[in-house]
Amino acid sequence: MIEPSDIGYVLPELTVLGTALALLLWAAITRGDRRWTSVGLALTGNGLAALFMFMRAPADDAAVQVFAGQLVVDGYSTFFRALFLILASLAIVFGAQRFSTAPLTDFAALLQFSLLGMMLLVGAADWATAFIAIETMAVPVYVMVGLTRFRRESLEAAMKYFALGAFASAILIYGIAWTYGLTGTTSLAETAAGITAHGETPWTLFALGLILVAMGFKVAAVPFHAWTPDAYQGAPTPAAAFISVGPKVAAMALLARVVTLAFEPLAANIAIALAVIAAATMILGNLAAIAQNDVKRLLGYSSIAHTGYMLVGLAAVSQTEGTATFIGIPSVLFYGFVYAFMTFGAFAVAYVVETQTGSNDISAFRGLAQRSPLPAVAMAVFMLSLTGVPPLSGFLGKLYILQSAVDANFGWLAVVLVITSVVSAFYYLRVVVMMFMQDADESVPADAGSVPASAIVADTHSAVIAAVAGATVAFGIVGGGLLTWAQSAVSNGLL
Amino acid sequence: MNGTMTTGEAALDFPLLSLALWLPLLVGLPIIVLARSRNAIAIGALMASLAQAVLAIVITVTFDHQATGYQFVEEAPWIPALGISYKLGVDGVSILMVLLTGILGPLVVAAAWLTIHRREREFFAALITLQTAMLGVFVTLDFILFYVFWEMVLIPMYLMIGVWGHERRIYATIKFFLYTFAGSVLMLVAILAIRFTTGTFDIEAIPEEMAGASQILQRWVFVAFFLGFAIKVPMFPFHTWLPDAHVEAPTAGSMVLAGVLLKMGAYGFLRFLLPMAPDAVDEARGLVVALSLVAIVYGALVAMVQPDLKKLVAYSSVSHMGFVTLGIFTATQTGIDGALVQMLSHGVVSPALFFAVGVIYERAHTRRIDELGGLAPRMPIYATLFGFFMLASLGLPLLSGFVGEFLVLVGAFDYATGVGVLAALGVILAAAYMLWMYQRVALGRLRNQALATIPDVNRTEILTFVGLGVLVVWVGIFPDTFVRLLSATTAGLAG
Numbered sequence: 001m002i003e004p005s006d007i008g009y010v011l012p013e014l015t016v017l018g019t020a021l022a023l024l025l026w027a028a029i030t031r032g033d034r035r036w037t038s039v040g041l042a043l044t045g046n047g048l049a050a051l052f053m054f055m056r057a058p059a060d061d062a063a064v065q066v067f068a069g070q071l072v073v074d075g076y077s078t079f080f081r082a083l084f085l086i087l088a089s090l091a092i093v094f095g096a097q098r099f100s101t102a103p104l105t106d107f108a109a110l111l112q113f114s115l116l117g118m119m120l121l122v123g124a125a126d127w128a129t130a131f132i133a134i135e136t137m138a139v140p141v142y143v144m145v146g147l148t149r150f151r152r153e154s155l156e157a158a159m160k161y162f163a164l165g166a167f168a169s170a171i172l173i174y175g176i177a178w179t180y181g182l183t184g185t186t187s188l189a190e191t192a193a194g195i196t197a198h199g200e201t202p203w204t205l206f207a208l209g210l211i212l213v214a215m216g217f218k219v220a221a222v223p224f225h226a227w228t229p230d231a232y233q234g235a236p237t238p239a240a241a242f243i244s245v246g247p248k249v250a251a252m253a254l255l256a257r258v259v260t261l262a263f264e265p266l267a268a269n270i271a272i273a274l275a276v277i278a279a280a281t282m283i284l285g286n287l288a289a290i291a292q293n294d295v296k297r298l299l300g301y302s303s304i305a306h307t308g309y310m311l312v313g314l315a316a317v318s319q320t321e322g323t324a325t326f327i328g329i330p331s332v333l334f335y336g337f338v339y340a341f342m343t344f345g346a347f348a349v350a351y352v353v354e355t356q357t358g359s360n361d362i363s364a365f366r367g368l369a370q371r372s373p374l375p376a377v378a379m380a381v382f383m384l385s386l387t388g389v390p391p392l393s394g395f396l397g398k399l400y401i402l403q404s405a406v407d408a409n410f411g412w413l414a415v416v417l418v419i420t421s422v423v424s425a426f427y428y429l430r431v432v433v434m435m436f437m438q439d440a441d442e443s444v445p446a447d448a449g450s451v452p453a454s455a456i457v458a459d460t461h462s463a464v465i466a467a468v469a470g471a472t473v474a475f476g477i478v479g480g481g482l483l484t485w486a487q488s489a490v491s492n493g494l495l
Numbered sequence: 496m497n498g499t500m501t502t503g504e505a506a507l508d509f510p511l512l513s514l515a516l517w518l519p520l521l522v523g524l525p526i527i528v529l530a531r532s533r534n535a536i537a538i539g540a541l542m543a544s545l546a547q548a549v550l551a552i553v554i555t556v557t558f559d560h561q562a563t564g565y566q567f568v569e570e571a572p573w574i575p576a577l578g579i580s581y582k583l584g585v586d587g588v589s590i591l592m593v594l595l596t597g598i599l600g601p602l603v604v605a606a607a608w609l610t611i612h613r614r615e616r617e618f619f620a621a622l623i624t625l626q627t628a629m630l631g632v633f634v635t636l637d638f639i640l641f642y643v644f645w646e647m648v649l650i651p652m653y654l655m656i657g658v659w660g661h662e663r664r665i666y667a668t669i670k671f672f673l674y675t676f677a678g679s680v681l682m683l684v685a686i687l688a689i690r691f692t693t694g695t696f697d698i699e700a701i702p703e704e705m706a707g708a709s710q711i712l713q714r715w716v717f718v719a720f721f722l723g724f725a726i727k728v729p730m731f732p733f734h735t736w737l738p739d740a741h742v743e744a745p746t747a748g749s750m751v752l753a754g755v756l757l758k759m760g761a762y763g764f765l766r767f768l769l770p771m772a773p774d775a776v777d778e779a780r781g782l783v784v785a786l787s788l789v790a791i792v793y794g795a796l797v798a799m800v801q802p803d804l805k806k807l808v809a810y811s812s813v814s815h816m817g818f819v820t821l822g823i824f825t826a827t828q829t830g831i832d833g834a835l836v837q838m839l840s841h842g843v844v845s846p847a848l849f850f851a852v853g854v855i856y857e858r859a860h861t862r863r864i865d866e867l868g869g870l871a872p873r874m875p876i877y878a879t880l881f882g883f884f885m886l887a888s889l890g891l892p893l894l895s896g897f898v899g900e901f902l903v904l905v906g907a908f909d910y911a912t913g914v915g916v917l918a919a920l921g922v923i924l925a926a927a928y929m930l931w932m933y934q935r936v937a938l939g940r941l942r943n944q945a946l947a948t949i950p951d952v953n954r955t956e957i958l959t960f961v962g963l964g965v966l967v968v969w970v971g972i973f974p975d976t977f978v979r980l981l982s983a984t985t986a987g988l989a990g
Contacts, residue, residue: 384650387676388680389646389647389649389650389676390642390643390646390647391643391647395643395646396574399577399639399683399687400577402683402684402687403577403687403690406684406687406688406690406691407691411684411688414684414687415681415684418680418681418683418684419677419680419681421680422673422676422677422680425672425673425676426669426673429653429669429672433657433665433668433669436654436657436658437657437658437664437665437668438665479574480573480574480575480576483574483576483577484575484576487576
């Protein structure tokens with residue numbers, strides 16, 4: 001039954017939807033430069049959505065089911081929705097320069113539609129909602145990758161991403177159908193009971209396998225990761241900044257809900273499967289990143305590696321007296337949050353360098369510390385944080401994940417994590433070396449095919465980068481609050 | 496721990512350690528960032544490090560040498576969600592290191608002022624950050640806080656070598672970072688395994704809790720810690736990063752590296768390995784003693800054939816640090832006392848030698864021994880000072896090097912006569928390579944006519960040498976001033 005009060009709980013999503021539609025309408029009825037009005041509109045919408053969300057956030061220990069159990073509003077979804085609202089707003093501000101006039105409105109509207117999908121996804125309590133939300137999230141992203149349709153690579157990346165994404169969706173829907181066939185329900189919570197009734201049969205494992213494969217595509221886990229570097233490289237950089245964090249973390253959130261709720265009876269099998277995937281993902285992602293010379297590809301493989309780290313947290317299942325507990329989920333939340341900031345920041349700096357030199361090659365970073373100190377220092381912060389060097393937030397995130405892994409008796413997985421982190425230091429430090437230890441390369445043509453940033457745009461970029469870098473440092477030093485939030489977000493909904 | 500606060504220190508509830516830790520960073524860094532001229536930057540850094548030095552001396556003087564356990568203890572929650580706290584304190588193992596770190600600070604600043612001529616602001620900022628991080632390593636009593644400082648040391652040092660180093664600086668700095676990072680991340684896993692067993696990160700409480708830990712866990716903890724610390728010391732065969740890092744680092748960087756950074760590994764052995772994995776230490780004792788002997792003899796032999804003056808001093812560090820690890824693993828109180836005094840002595844003598852090399856390099860632009868020679872008549876003051884520290888390094892009685900090595904040798908003979916004999920061979924070799932080097936550099940005839948008019952040391956350089964020399968003489972003539980600070984703690988560590 002749909003209660004009238006349900007509307008109050010989905011006001012944030014409705015606001016985001018309204019903003020997306022308003023952006024399209026605004027584009028149709030105005031002429032000329034509407035960059036800043038579009039950005040303003042989107043930011044206002046997201047701000048309102050955040051306001052509505054926190055006004056109607058249920059008490060800490062409560063989870064509210066709305067729309068007849070299709071959607072759940074709890075601390076878990078609030079945590080992620082807050083993150084997504086921040087990320088989308090930052091991405092829109094960043095896109096303002098890249099997409100002058102009309103395409104910006106497209107970009108902002110697409111972003112808002114994708115944001116809507118992500119917000120619904122993290123609250124999905126039913127397979128049907130989950131599937132619709134995942135498509136709402138993904139389809140605008142395919143378009144965003146190909147938004148600069150005059151660029152060959154952009155089109156190629158969009159096609160690849162779309163084809164593989166559609167393939168993954170097909171597998172997901174097949175898995176959902178299989179699960180429904182076994183359990184007779186589409187509710188995530190009731191699925192668990194159905195699975196328990198069946199027990200650990202090849203059929204339940206097959207259904208689980210299908211869903212893990214499909215989600216593996218979405219979070220870019222090995223061996224379903226191949227689209228990632230191409231998509232990031234081909235996408236316009238502000239879009240790539242968003243794609244590398246938003247949809248990935250949202251998919252990770254759904255995966256966590258699915259394995260801890262719907263497939264909870266198969267926790268032991270899930271732990272083994274995820275541990276193996278996590279190890280492969282960390283190893284392959286980090287090793288492949290070493291060979292990259294394009295910063296966006298490098299960040300693509302880096303993001304694969306970080307999927308691996310988060311999967312370690314997801315695999316950390318503690319077995320006590322026959323009952324399995326997913327003790328690593330809060331660490332996944334925390335890591336997802338700080339990962340989003342550092343990776344977004346890294347793409348943002350890559351974009352600043354792109355506007356300066358017209359290139360995404362790592363050599364374009366030469367002498368950045370002298371050319372523009374602020375982005376260089378910020379990039380060093382992001383690189384070191386991604387490596388996991390204290391006192392930055394990436395370290396605290398890895399520490400928390402490692403602790404979960406050790407507590408869950410996955411010592412070998414913890415060792416794989418730290419050793420691959422050392423490998424990652426190699427390629428992250430290459431960027432730092434370029435920026436701080438080598439002088440500017442005169443052969444890089446200035447402004448080749450790039451739009452020179454005007455003063456106000458450069459200032460906006462600097463402000464956003466400084467804020468994201470500040471957050472990356474702050475979450476490491478005074479990250480206790482965010483950590484407690486991540487813990488309470490999980491304690492009320494999932495476990 | 497509270498018993499220690501009563502004798503004479505009751506009035507000192509004042510957070511002296513926190514002040515020494517953070518004052519330089521919080522006051523010095525803003526001055527360095529805002530200062531306009533080179534001299535103002537240097538004065539800001541000097542004031543910051545002088546403040547730290549004064550506080551370190553105050554802490555040493557008010558340290559109660561009869562008390563066992565930790566003094567000046569401060570405790571506050573930091574990230575309670577993970578059980579991490581901000582806990583500081585010193586005991587006999589750390590007190591000399593606190594003193595050393597403090598005293599070396601202003602002298603390194605002076606050396607940097609003399610030798611760094613570009614991007615001074617960044618250099619001094621890195622130096623001051625490094626000072627805080629190094630002191631933090633020695634005073635923390637929370638395992639994660641310790642790890643944070645331990646890793647924080649890496650970043651400024653990495654930048655100092657990479658930005659201000661010589662020709663092969665990038666190779667050297669990446670090697671330095673990867674080696675030490677690899678060593679320490681495994682330690683992090685061991686820290687988490689300890690936390691899993693004992694339920695705490697509290698360094699003060701862990702030794703007792705670990706007493707009942709399984710042999711298997713102790714062995715794993717030993718392997719992980721040993722790797723981390725042995726790389727840092729560095730012990731043979733993990734020493735290969737050291738000559739590269741030293742040769743490529745700027746003078747001030749080499750001074751800090753040899754003076755304090757190498758001591759962190761030895762400190763780790765005493766603080767963590769001996770009390771937390773005592774049975775595993777017993778099992779591995781023979782092997783570690785053998786490795787120490789190899790380091791002593793091999794380091795000395797390799798030093799003897801070095802054509803590069805700086806590399807010679809670097810390899811002499813490998814040899815001298817071999818005495819430190821030998822003393823620690825003899826399991827005698829004399830040996831451990833000797834190791835700690837040797838750490839203090841090497842902590843002032845080797846920076847002095849690196850400074851001496853730097854003085855020559857500034858003038859002659861070469862570090863090759865065969866391009867020098869006959870400097871004594873042209874630089875009489877320099878030759879005297881250099882000779883003084885050279886003699887201190889080879890262990891002349893009444894200078895600091897003798898005390899530490901003598902105590903270690905006594906401990907070594909107690910442990911096994913053969914070990915003592917072999918270690919004594921190292922002392923003889925040290926005399927050989929040092930005297931031969933001095934002969935080729937300072938005495939004889941002038942081989943390089945370009946050095947005919949080489950100017951002698953200036954006043955600032957003399958002051959830096961004298962500052963380092965005071966401690967050398969003091970330790971040499973009144974060793975009891977320092978040894979008595981240790982005995983209450985080291986008595987508990989000896990097997």
